[in-house]
Amino acid sequence: MRSLFVLGSLFCGLWSAAALAAEGRLLATGGATSLEGAAGGGITPWAVLAGYGERGEWGADVFATRVETGDYRLDAGGVAVAYDNRVELSYARQRFDLGNLARGLNLPENSLSQDIFGLKVRLFGDLIYDRLPQVSLGLQHKRQKDFLIPSLVGAQRSEDSEGYLTASRLILGGAFGYNLLLNGGLRYSRANELGLLGFGGDRRDRHSVLKEGSVAVLLDRYWAVGVEYREKPDNLSFAGESDWADLFVGYFPNKNLALVLAYARLGEIATLDKQNGVYLSVQGSF
Amino acid sequence: MRRLLLLALIALAGCAQQPPKDDQLYRDLGEQAGITRIVEGMLLNIAQDPRIVRHFENIDIVRLRDKLVEQLCVEVGGPCTYTGDSMEESHTGQHLTPSDFNALVENLQDAMDAEGVPTPAQNRLLARLAPMRAQVIDR
Numbered sequence: 001m002r003s004l005f006v007l008g009s010l011f012c013g014l015w016s017a018a019a020l021a022a023e024g025r026l027l028a029t030g031g032a033t034s035l036e037g038a039a040g041g042g043i044t045p046w047a048v049l050a051g052y053g054e055r056g057e058w059g060a061d062v063f064a065t066r067v068e069t070g071d072y073r074l075d076a077g078g079v080a081v082a083y084d085n086r087v088e089l090s091y092a093r094q095r096f097d098l099g100n101l102a103r104g105l106n107l108p109e110n111s112l113s114q115d116i117f118g119l120k121v122r123l124f125g126d127l128i129y130d131r132l133p134q135v136s137l138g139l140q141h142k143r144q145k146d147f148l149i150p151s152l153v154g155a156q157r158s159e160d161s162e163g164y165l166t167a168s169r170l171i172l173g174g175a176f177g178y179n180l181l182l183n184g185g186l187r188y189s190r191a192n193e194l195g196l197l198g199f200g201g202d203r204r205d206r207h208s209v210l211k212e213g214s215v216a217v218l219l220d221r222y223w224a225v226g227v228e229y230r231e232k233p234d235n236l237s238f239a240g241e242s243d244w245a246d247l248f249v250g251y252f253p254n255k256n257l258a259l260v261l262a263y264a265r266l267g268e269i270a271t272l273d274k275q276n277g278v279y280l281s282v283q284g285s286f
Numbered sequence: 287m288r289r290l291l292l293l294a295l296i297a298l299a300g301c302a303q304q305p306p307k308d309d310q311l312y313r314d315l316g317e318q319a320g321i322t323r324i325v326e327g328m329l330l331n332i333a334q335d336p337r338i339v340r341h342f343e344n345i346d347i348v349r350l351r352d353k354l355v356e357q358l359c360v361e362v363g364g365p366c367t368y369t370g371d372s373m374e375e376s377h378t379g380q381h382l383t384p385s386d387f388n389a390l391v392e393n394l395q396d397a398m399d400a401e402g403v404p405t406p407a408q409n410r411l412l413a414r415l416a417p418m419r420a421q422v423i424d425r
Contacts, residue, residue, distance in 0.1 A: 129419045
């Protein structure tokens with residue numbers, strides 16, 4: 001409830017900041033917001049920065065996302081602010097509802113939450129215009145807030161940092177005349193299930209280099225369809241951890257709103273396999 | 287038979303030297319008339335765009351329209367000649383920003399939407415114009 005209130009006041013604050021924010025970038029080039037709060041797709045960040053600010057301008061996002069897999073539910077929400085099309089700061093809160101697992105095993109807690117503080121810096125290039133693609137470096141600091149269950153299944157720590165390097169390019173007319181968005185990145189992380197199950201494990205306690213990427217086709221200025229993929233580590237011996245993938249449709253009616261609907265294949269999560277389901281995300285941009 | 291082959295070879299060589307101009311995009315945009323309507327639509331959109339309209343004050347708008355039509359026509363493979371100034375010359379002293387450039391792109395997209403230009407043709411035109419950005423901004 002309190003976090004809802006905080007989000008609400010941030011929302012109002014951002015509305016008034018909207019008067020200051022220009023919208024110098026083209027529609028959809030701010031992307032949606034990824035589960036961890038950084039501007040991008042759904043399960044992976046892009047090299048683009050939150051909102052629509054170009055050089056010397058501010059941009060910002062608020063977002064709310066829900067993923068339902070049948071056995072589990074993941075809710076995420078947060079804010080991101082960017083300046084000068086150069087630097088992005090973000091905050092996201094995730095709450096993972098253990099649903100059937102908690103009921104079946106009589107677990108001491110029925111949900112796992114974490115905070116994610118993000119920084120992303122555009123190093124060089126441009127999404128559309130420069131000779132080089134847009135390349136950004138990101139850092140995320142994650143704090144798991146319900147560490148009892150993760151510690152019982154072998155997680156080594158409740159707080160950790162990870163980095164990612166990501167490149168994005170929009171090729172005008174690149175897919176039979178339709179605009180093609182290519183995105184690829186490398187992540188250096190030891191987060192178990194994004195960090196919801198803590199960081200490092202009994203099986204492996206070092207960071208891994210993980211590949212992630214997405215391809216999208218823009219059907220027009222307002223609609224995008226695509227696929228995403230994210231490699232994940234497998235640090236805990238009590239259960240396997242699967243790579244994630246999804247198919248998505250994004251709708252960008254204007255520079256203030258984005259909606260993403262996806263079918264996500266999340267594989268095995270904490271012993272329960274075949275966690276496939278629906279991903280829905282709403283983003284307000286300013 | 288051998289003479290025929292020789293003739294065919296010469297004909298082919300002629301083709302290689304003078305490939306038929308690809309005017310598919312020119313035709314997709316509605317040729318001269320369509321391009322003129324797109325340019326006029328864009329200029330009308332700009333006239334109502336507080337972000338960039340100031341850059342179009344105190345200029346000969348009829349001449350601008352004519353040169354833009356010529357330029358687009360040439361860029362999309364149409365039978366035209368561009369007689370205007372270079373991109374660098376015509377934008378020097380305006381100090382245009384990346385945002386200004388994108389605002390113009392949006393006004394052009396709206397004009398093409400109004401003309402019913404299909405998305406792939408719109409994107410192909412934008413792909414021809416995008417490399418000009420470096421000659422337009424920060425001058």
